[in-house]
Amino acid sequence: MQVAFPNAPLQTIRAYYDGFKARAEQVDSQKPTFPKTPVEAAAFIARHFLTEDSSALQFSEPRTVVPSHGNEERIARNFYERFLKTYETPAAVILG
Numbered sequence: 001m002q003v004a005f006p007n008a009p010l011q012t013i014r015a016y017y018d019g020f021k022a023r024a025e026q027v028d029s030q031k032p033t034f035p036k037t038p039v040e041a042a043a044f045i046a047r048h049f050l051t052e053d054s055s056a057l058q059f060s061e062p063r064t065v066v067p068s069h070g071n072e073e074r075i076a077r078n079f080y081e082r083f084l085k086t087y088e089t090p091a092a093v094i095l096g
Helices: 010-029 038-048 054-059 072-087 091-095
Strands: none
Touching: none
């Protein structure tokens, strides 16, 4: 991983490995139905391990987050969909 992401601190890379291990153990304990096709596998990995969020920025070079154009509402919506939606919590959970 250090070769692929030379700018990422070793401590961050190790923390990701530890997080992946803990998540794998948690998913395995739930006795999931494992995917049988590449499409199912991609969805399974995205759901359980590689949810796209702002932490992905730790390993990438700086670049624009969304297409550059003058529509601020669209830019905000794209940014929210790509990086913040993952953190949504259903109102029922918040309200108890």
